[in-house]
Amino acid sequence: MRCMLLALLLSLTALPAAPGGRIKALVIGINRYESRAISQLDAAMPDAKALREFLVSPGGPKCSPADIVLMTDTAGAALRPTRANVVAQLRKIAGLLQPEDTFIFYFAGHGVNRRGEDYLLPIDTNLVNEEKLIATAVPVGFVTNTLLTAPARQVLFVVDACRDTASSKGGVFGSALRIASTSGGDQADRVRATLSAARPGQRAFEWPKVGHGVFTWYLLEGLKGAAAEDNGTVTVDSLARYVQRQVSDWTKTYLKGRQSQLPWLLKDGVAPLELLHYQPKNLVSAKLDGTPLKAALQELARQVNCDLLLAPGVPETAPVTLTLRERPLTDALGLLLRPAGLVFEVQDRIIVVSQPTPAPATAQPASGPVGRDGMPLVLVPGGSYRRGSDQQVIEADLKLAADGREIPEYVFWNELTDREVSVDSFYLDQHEVTNGQYRKFVEAGGYRTQEWWSDEGWAWLQEAKVTAPAAWDEPARRTDELPVAGVSWFEADAYARWSGRRLPTEAEWEYAGQGGTGSRYDLGETLDPFRMSVGVAQPAAVKSHAASPFGLYDLTGNVAEWCADVYDPDFYRWGERFNPICVATLKVDVEVPRRCLRGGGYDADAITARVRKRAALEPGERRLNTGFRCAADLRVVRDMNR
Incomplete structure (x- = not known):
């Protein structure tokens, strides 16, 4: 296991560099620390060496070897990665940078957070006490400030580390290492991005089979071309997507889903951050002369061996006249779809075409894919939305109390944000999981089979000694069409695993709840008790009310719904903007992290029924107004229904 391995990659501009610019780098890897109180690593130095070799290789950006400074355990005195040497080399190189230069700072080793401050641990770090730590470690704030004041045009901050408390022989103290998003300044062409190997609370693992950290292994594979877009460009966004998918798959294969590691990307600035350019791929050709849109898309998908998903509302028979000659797939799709006002996404060799999210489809066909439990699955096309509430929305929502009472503004503080975030396309259960569906899980031995439970969930189950949801034997609550309720987060998670799906993230749930319109409730701006199960004595059978714009039922009311995320009240302010998910709270005084709950219940x-409202319970808590629905990635549903 690789604990607290930090790979810090800063200020990477488009590769190859702009005319007149040079790529310079300070690459550091530490396996063996001088202090026995710090656990030793196996892959930090190989990772640093591999990155350096790539940067100077003919297949990479072809950096001049003289411009790449490598500091490792075995280097000579001036390049031994002590605190003094790291600081001196960083200042020296930063002082020599020109406006069009590229600067890379890579640090592989341990890192800690102490009293809210992040530190990189050079080879001579002293952990006897906090005073010694501060005197011998390198503050992350110093590193970022040094680099941000340098004239480098673009900055990429990559962290290969686990950010829970470091494990070591002497017990490295400090809470989770967290990396804050940097500011790109006022210049339009300045881009700042942070790419982290793991989210707060997760570990970044080493892979003994290949001799590298899992994240850095796939980072290098992505830079070598595996993360290239159809036009041949490796951008920070395409690199993040590639590494996220590969690392996530690795944990499922080697850790059997019992632990997870999910890289994340935080990006500031609107200019693209291009890393490398390769030959274009996924080239398509076609001569379309009045061809129906669906047939044209099917032909392009066939040429590049992709599947095709058309969301409701796409004009399948609209005639298309266009000639394409050896065009990258994404370019061809843009030429084909944008004139019709349609949007697309290519995810895991699946092409998704839909109306823009501000004008979503109003219904979903009944003949779509179904889950293992018979649940109809609804395609939710990816897109962007305004997360949470800004001050103007809060001021309007403060007036919602039916009895005229004043609502304190702090009720809304955990949803306060001005961020726009994006999510990939995904599938979501058409309605909440019902008693009838959950009974299949119970009868299949779900409460006796450890395979479907997380380690924490199985431990909870052994202690709780439950064999079914709360109040499962009450006749009034066993009606098959009612949503299952009285389940803990652990039970919902186990059911999702058994069904081949997962719980939705908070971001996915809120995006689906807003229905592409940004509405207050899933069916509009007004709470209508005749169209929603809110403020009533008991839940209604699923699908008793109208469907939302995405074709989903009862996102508002009926039962509150568990989400995958750990609850952190500040996550909306520090979380990433693309596929955000919180896997650990940064609150150091939390003993049992709560899990997120959305949608409000029948009561x-x-x-509390607003789709923007954030709530949470301890994961083992069971309430009769709480249930869930599942989500699934596109490729999972594709493979499930083949």
């Missing part, structure tokens, strides 16, 4: 009111 909710106008405030």
Whole structure:
């Protein structure tokens, strides 16, 4: 296991560099620390060496070897990665940078967070006490400030580390290492991005089979071309997507899903951050003369061996006249679809075409894919939305109390944000999981089979000694069409695993709840008790009310729904903007992290039933107004229904 391995990659501009610019780098890897109180690593130095070799290789950006400074355990005195040498080399190189230069700072080793401050641990770090730590470690703030004041045009901050408390022989103290998003300044062409190997609370693992950290292994594979877009460009976004998918798959294969590691990307600035350019791939050709849109898309998908998904509302028979000659797939799709006002996404060799999210489809066909439990699955096309509430929305929502009472503004503080975030296309259960569906899990031995439970969930189950949801034997609550309720987060998670799906993230749930319109409730701006199960004595059978714009039922009311995320009240302010998910809270005084809950139950009111409202419970808590629905990635559903 690789604990607290930090790979810090800063200020990477488009490769090859702009005319007149040079790529310079300070690459550091530490396996063996001088202090026995710090655990030794196996892959930090190989990772640093591999990155350096790539940067100077003919297949990479062809950096001048003289411009790449490598500091490792075995280097000579001036390049031994002590605190003094690291600081001196960083200042020296930063002082020599020109406006069009590229600067890379890579650090592989341990890192800790102490009292809210992040530190990189050079080889001579002293952990006897906090005073010694501060005197011998390198503050991350110093590194970022040094680099951000340098004239480098673009900055990429890559962290290969686990950010829970470091494990070591002497017990490295400090809470989770967290990396804050940097600011790109006022210049339009300045881009700042942070790419982290793991989210707060997760570990970044080493892979003994290949002799590298899992994240850095796939980072290098992505830079070598595996993360290239159809036009041949490796951008920080395409690199992040590639590494996220590969690392996530690795944990499922080698850790059997019992632990997870999910890289994440934080990006500031609107200019693209291009890393490398390769030959274009996925080239398509076609001569379309009045061809129906669906047939044209099917032909392009066939040429590059992709599947095709058309969301409701796409004009399948609209005639298309266009000639394409050896065009990258994404370019061809843009030429084909943008004139019709359509948007697309290519995910895991699946092409998704839909209306823009501000004008989503109003219904989903009944003949779509179904889950293992018979649940109809609804395609939710990916897109961007305004997360949470800004001050103007909060001021409007403060007036919602039916009895005229004043609602304190702090009720909304955990949803306060001005961020726009994006999510990939995904599938979501058409309605909440029902008693009838959950009974299949119970009868299949779900409460006796450890395979479907996380380690924490199985431990909870052994202690709780439950064999079914709360109040499962009450006749009034066993009606098959009612949503299952009285389940803990652990039970919902186990059911999702058994069914081949997962719980939705908070971001996915809120995006689906807003229905592409940014509405207050899933069916509009007004709470209508005749169209929603809110403020009533008991839940209704699923699909008793109208469907939302995405074709989903009862996202507002009926039962509150568990989400995958760990609850952190500040996550909306520090979380990433693309496929965000919180896997650990940064609150150091939390003993049992709570899990997120969305949508309000049948007993909710106008405030708590809003789709923007954030709530949470301890993962082992069971309430009769709480249930869930599942989500699934596109490729999972594709493979499930083949």
